Amino acid sequence: xxxxxxxxxxxxxxxxxxxxxxxxxxxxxxxxxxxxxxxxxxxxxxxxxxxxxxxxxxxxxxxxxxxxxxxxxxxxxxxxxxxxxxxxxxxxxxxxxxxxxxxxxxxxxxxxxxxxxxxxxxxxxxxxxxxxxxxxxxx
Amino acid sequence: xxxxxxxxxxxxxxxxxxxxxxxxxxxxxxxxxxxxxxxxxxxxxxxxxxxxxxxxxxxxxxxxxxxxxxxxxxxxxxxxxxxxxxxxxxxxxxxxxxxxxxxxxxxxxxxxxxxxxxxxxxxxxxxxxxxxxxxxxxxxxxxxxxxxxxxxxxxxxxxxxxxxxxxxxxxxxxxxxxxxxxxxxxxxxxxxxxxxxxxxxxxxxxxxxx
Numbered sequence: 001x002x003x004x005x006x007x008x009x010x011x012x013x014x015x016x017x018x019x020x021x022x023x024x025x026x027x028x029x030x031x032x033x034x035x036x037x038x039x040x041x042x043x044x045x046x047x048x049x050x051x052x053x054x055x056x057x058x059x060x061x062x063x064x065x066x067x068x069x070x071x072x073x074x075x076x077x078x079x080x081x082x083x084x085x086x087x088x089x090x091x092x093x094x095x096x097x098x099x100x101x102x103x104x105x106x107x108x109x110x111x112x113x114x115x116x117x118x119x120x121x122x123x124x125x126x127x128x129x130x131x132x133x134x135x136x137x138x139x
Numbered sequence: 140x141x142x143x144x145x146x147x148x149x150x151x152x153x154x155x156x157x158x159x160x161x162x163x164x165x166x167x168x169x170x171x172x173x174x175x176x177x178x179x180x181x182x183x184x185x186x187x188x189x190x191x192x193x194x195x196x197x198x199x200x201x202x203x204x205x206x207x208x209x210x211x212x213x214x215x216x217x218x219x220x221x222x223x224x225x226x227x228x229x230x231x232x233x234x235x236x237x238x239x240x241x242x243x244x245x246x247x248x249x250x251x252x253x254x255x256x257x258x259x260x261x262x263x264x265x266x267x268x269x270x271x272x273x274x275x276x277x278x279x280x281x282x283x284x285x286x287x288x289x290x291x292x293x294x295x296x297x298x299x300x301x302x303x304x305x306x307x308x309x310x311x312x313x314x315x316x317x318x319x320x321x322x323x324x325x326x327x328x329x330x331x332x333x334x335x336x337x338x339x340x341x342x343x344x345x346x347x348x349x
Binding site: 138 | 269
């Protein structure tokens with residue numbers, strides 16, 4: 001857990017293209033919900049890639065899921081996000097690196113929306129047992 | 140597995156070679172110059188000839204020579220896309236315009252993976268490229284009724300570049316350069332673009348070896 005009060009637990013942190021990311025998202029209540037209602041309206045979870053390196057950054061959210069919070073600001077829900085078939089996969093090249101992460105964004109009423117990231121490794125199909133780091137494999 | 144099981148025929152990239160082989164550009168230049176002579180006079184004809192010569196020089200002498208004797212090269216690949224770790228066999232095909240004997244020759248295929256990035260620098264957009272993987276495979280070519288043919292086994296590496304992708308400023312592309320070495324054979328090079336997909340070819344023994 002962190003200062004946002006969000007706990008993201010995934011079944012796997014290495015996921016093949018075309019597969020589904022599954023796990024659980026928990027946010028603990030920040031108010032009692034009776035004398036004071038939480039300002040957190042929802043949590044938006046998105047699967048994103050980002051390029052890093054010499055070129056200008058390309059980033060995109062490929063799959064998103066929304067979790068409405070209750071009046072205490074709490075959530076306890078199942079994560080289920082699709083990884084696209086065509087990639088790009090996690091990659092560590094010479095000019096280009098591709099990084100994948102889950103981004104949780106707290107939607108807070110009349111306030112800046114804080115974010116939290118969980119890094120992931122997206123690997124080729126049939127590569128689940130082969131990869132422990134971004135492509136390419138070691139020679 | 141991708142593809143329908145029937146081989147896919149690729150055509151070479153590059154406008155120059157296509158223009159020469161499909162339109163007979165070397166023949167067209169004197170004709171254009173002749174027409175220019177009547178319309179614009181001697182000066183017009185000279186300009187047309189010089190412009191034509193410059194175009195041919197840019198396209199390459201070997202390409203020009205090959206265009207007179209040989210049709211455009213083709214590459215047959217077993218499926219539309221390649222998987223990482225696969226060992227497909229590609230077939231190089233080159234038909235002659237007239238029947239001719241094919242002597243001893245070798246067809247070389249260089250498989251390359253290239254990263255290309257673009258970035259803003261002030262008001263300009265800069266582009267940078269680097270080849271992150273390159274390997275050459277070769278096989279003997281054989282003469283056929285139509286011309287020249289060669290089957291070349293190639294390796295798609297798991298230790299090389301990323302599978303193909305194209306984003307606005309970051310691209311990874313794969314291509315095969317072919318060249319034929321032998322007496323009386325075309326010396327021009329062709330480039331064929333291929334797609335590598337993020338799928339590991341199912342050959343566990345092979346992966347353990349790497």
